[in-house]
Amino acid sequence: MSDINWPALQSAAQQAAAQAYAPYSQFPVGVAVLAESGNIYTGCNVENASYGGTVCAERNAIAAAVVAGERKFRALLVYTPQPALTPPCGICRQVIAEFFSPDAPVASCNHLQQQQLWTLGELLPAAFTPTYLANSSKVGA
Numbered sequence: 417m418s419d420i421n422w423p424a425l426q427s428a429a430q431q432a433a434a435q436a437y438a439p440y441s442q443f444p445v446g447v448a449v450l451a452e453s454g455n456i457y458t459g460c461n462v463e464n465a466s467y468g469g470t471v472c473a474e475r476n477a478i479a480a481a482v483v484a485g486e487r488k489f490r491a492l493l494v495y496t497p498q499p500a501l502t503p504p505c506g507i508c509r510q511v512i513a514e515f516f517s518p519d520a521p522v523a524s525c526n527h528l529q530q531q532q533l534w535t536l537g538e539l540l541p542a543a544f545t546p547t548y549l550a551n552s553s554k555v556g557a
């Protein structure tokens with residue numbers, strides 16, 4: 417984990433947060449993900465008048481990486497200019513679990529230079545992952 421360039425991830429996520437489209441919540445979020453390739457991808461939250469059509473920064477960052485051909489990731493960092501450090505929401509934890517291992521670090525930071533670090537496994541224990549689908553023909557047959 418020590419070889420992860422967290423300042424680079426924070427800088428990328430902060431720039432992404434500046435592009436957030438959050439007119440309803442006024443809660444801008446930026447996320448940076450570090451792929452196994454070493455490349456960094458970013459996303460911001462994009463809200464919608466329907467509210468339900470809103471997509472979080474985490475899922476947009478992962479989608480940007482996937483369209484670039486990435487499938488495996490080493491770290492994710494959330495940036496919000498909020499006093500409380502924001503963790504990924506439940507839906508995003510599920511999407512992160514599709515591509516990150518349980519021991520992958522998930523960090524949150526803010527404009528006050530505060531940071532909090534979890535593993536994905538701490539945020540989503542006993543995750544439903546693709547492994548279960550691969551084994552589905554053997555289970556309960």
Ligand SMILES: O=c1ccn([C@H]2C[C@H](O)[C@@H](CO)O2)c(=O)[nH]1
Nearest residue numbers: 441443445461472473503504505
């Ligand atoms: O980790 C989080 C938490 C919230 N949001 C967005 C969704 C919505 O646009 C706004 C308020 O929930 O923040 C994210 O993008 N990521």
Ligand SMILES: [Zn+2]
Nearest residue numbers: 472504505508
């Ligand atoms: Zn989310």
